[in-house]
Amino acid sequence: MLVDSLAEIEVSLSGRDYLIQVKSGLLELLGEKVKAVASPYSRKVVIISNKKVFSLYGAKVIGSLNNYFEKTYSFLINDGEKYKTLSTAEKIYGFLIENKIERHDIIIALGGGVIGDLAGFAAATYLRGISYVQVPTSLLAQIDAAIGGKTAVNHPKGKNLIGAFHQPKLVAIDPIVLETLPKRELKSAMYEVIKYGVIADKDLFYLLKKERTKILSRDKDLLSEIIFRCCNIKAGVVSRDEHEKGERRILNFGHTIGHALETVTNYRRFKHGEAVGYGMIAASNIARELGFLTEAERLEIENLIISYGLLPQIKNVNLELVLQAMQQDKKSLAGQLIFVLPEQIGRVIIGETVPVALIYQVLEKLLIN
Ligand SMILES: NC(=O)c1ccc[n+]([C@@H]2O[C@H](COP(=O)([O-])OP(=O)(O)OC[C@H]3O[C@@H](n4cnc5c(N)ncnc54)[C@H](O)[C@@H]3O)[C@@H](O)[C@H]2O)c1
Numbered sequence: 001m002l003v004d005s006l007a008e009i010e011v012s013l014s015g016r017d018y019l020i021q022v023k024s025g026l027l028e029l030l031g032e033k034v035k036a037v038a039s040p041y042s043r044k045v046v047i048i049s050n051k052k053v054f055s056l057y058g059a060k061v062i063g064s065l066n067n068y069f070e071k072t073y074s075f076l077i078n079d080g081e082k083y084k085t086l087s088t089a090e091k092i093y094g095f096l097i098e099n100k101i102e103r104h105d106i107i108i109a110l111g112g113g114v115i116g117d118l119a120g121f122a123a124a125t126y127l128r129g130i131s132y133v134q135v136p137t138s139l140l141a142q143i144d145a146a147i148g149g150k151t152a153v154n155h156p157k158g159k160n161l162i163g164a165f166h167q168p169k170l171v172a173i174d175p176i177v178l179e180t181l182p183k184r185e186l187k188s189a190m191y192e193v194i195k196y197g198v199i200a201d202k203d204l205f206y207l208l209k210k211e212r213t214k215i216l217s218r219d220k221d222l223l224s225e226i227i228f229r230c231c232n233i234k235a236g237v238v239s240r241d242e243h244e245k246g247e248r249r250i251l252n253f254g255h256t257i258g259h260a261l262e263t264v265t266n267y268r269r270f271k272h273g274e275a276v277g278y279g280m281i282a283a284s285n286i287a288r289e290l291g292f293l294t295e296a297e298r299l300e301i302e303n304l305i306i307s308y309g310l311l312p313q314i315k316n317v318n319l320e321l322v323l324q325a326m327q328q329d330k331k332s333l334a335g336q337l338i339f340v341l342p343e344q345i346g347r348v349i350i351g352e353t354v355p356v357a358l359i360y361q362v363l364e365k366l367l368i369n
Contacts, residue, residue: 007224009231011147012239016167020147020231022224026174027060027135030108031068034133037169039104042131043070046101048092048119049110050079053137056180061110061135073099077118081267084114084154086162092122106131106169112138112185113145117160120151124166134171138181139189139223140273142173143196143230148238148248158328159259159267165243173231175224187309188273190215191254194304195280196230199250200237202346204229209304216308249350253340254280257363260325261317270312277305278314278366285362286354287341297345319363323356 006023021033034045045065049058054076065072075095077083109119109132116134123132134146152163178186190208197205204226208215215222234251241248258279262270270278284301287293305311326337337359339352 007228009228009235010239011167011235013167013242018167018169018171020171020173020235022173022175022228022231024174024176024220024224026172027057027177028064030061030135030172031064031066033170033172034065034106034108035068037133038069038106038131041102041104042106044073044099044101044105045069045071045108046073046075046096046099046105047108047110048075048077048122049115050083051076052079053111053115057110057137057177061108065108073101077115081114081154084118084152086153086155088118089122089125089153092119093126096122096126101126101130103127103130106133108133108135109146109168110135110137111141112136113141116141116146117150117152117163120149120166120168121153121163124151124164129166131169132166134168136171136173137177139178139186139227140192142175142178142227143189144192144234144251146171146173147231147234149242159262171231173227175220175227178218178223184271186218187216188271190308191273191277191280191305193226193230194301194308195251195253195276196233197304198280198301198342198345199253199340199348200233200346201229205300205304205345209300209307212307246350249338250340250348253342253348254278254283256326256329256337256339257282257322257359259329260322261314263325263329264317264321274311277308277311281305282359282362282366283339283341285365286339286358287343289358289362290341290352290354292341292343292349294344297342300345301342314367317367319360319367322363323359326359 009020107123109116136142136146149165149167152160155161254276258276261275284298288298339354340348341352342348
């Protein structure tokens with residue numbers, strides 16, 4: 001994919017199809033792109049963003065939207081996962097009501113996954129659902145969170161427990177914004193990129209291995225290529241299994257243990273992608289022990305993950321608590337621990353139940369090293 005060309009991927013969902021557009025400089029064209037998917041009656045747009053992202057890109061986005069809509073509003077929240085709550089959603093509802101935002105008006109989610117999930121949730125529930133456009137600005141949101149219509153807020157008892165499926169009208173991705181993304185966020189999202197390679201795209205996996213230095217120095221062509229490939233995989237999976245009844249679960253590779261690690265460390269020690277990095281190493285070990293994966297490929301996966309930066313220390317994590325958290329996860333089935341396991345690089349199997357003793361053994365090894 002060339003950095004300056006417009007690449008489009010369709011998410012096909014009978015009657016609710018939408019496009020993912022990837023192009024450097026797309027933020028400047030946003031008004032035209034949003035207008036093309038908005039209702040003919042839509043007069044107002046509301047940007048939901050955080051103060052940090054808005055200070056970087058808000059002016060550009062407003063400038064472009066103002067050319068196409070009567071009025072553009074902005075609602076800004078503080079930066080951070082802890083603001084992805086019902087209480088913030090309620091403030092958004094108040095803002096929408098005060099400004100008489102109607103059903104055919106449109107919400108723009110400008111930011112990382114926190115903003116995407118929150119603004120998507122507000123759009124799903126305000127007036128029983130209004131249109132929204134995802135404008136993801138973190139690599140994680142560009143390759144994952146903005147696609148597929150899962151919206152949510154956190155509850156004090158757990159992450160993403162309150163939510164709805166609500167598909168956007170458009171996902172507009174401008175890779176240029178990754179220039180300002182903090183290094184740790186970039187690296188952490190790269191573990192999720194590696195996930196796509198393992199579950200579905202062997203060529204992507206080896207591209208990540210070959211071009212690691214250039215990717216980490218934010219080569220624009222390579223980042224655009226990576227985003228395009230990941231979006232393509234996710235769009236395909238979501239189109240075939242919108243509500244995660246079957247195939248969509250392959251996207252959870254590394255997440256069974258990853259989520260548990262995030263939970264027991266109160267979401268403070270690891271970025272999501274880093275916890276998934278550990279989760280993928282553990283799942284690959286389980287797959288090896290069960291005889292699904294060769295030792296050579298297990299090592300390839302582990303080495304690629306580590307080559308994108310050492311994961312944060314995992315010491316002082318209580319193994320019993322990790323297992324408990326896994327059993328309580330909404331992805332567990334009647335208390336059974338379900339895993340997505342690699343069979344080879346580029347292919348996984350879904351829904352393997354794994355003996356607790358083996359999980360114990362693999363986790364023990366992870367926690368000691
Ligand atoms: N809905 C889904 O399918 C899905 C999938 C995966 C993750 N998620 C959710 O996504 C969230 C994590 O997303 P995230 O990793 O993007 O975190 P985030 O939204 O907190 O963004 C990470 C940090 O990067 C900053 N940032 C974003 N874009 C920037 C830019 N271009 N320049 C400078 N700074 C920038 C943000 O302000 C923030 O400080 C979690 O809440 C997770 O539950 C949802």
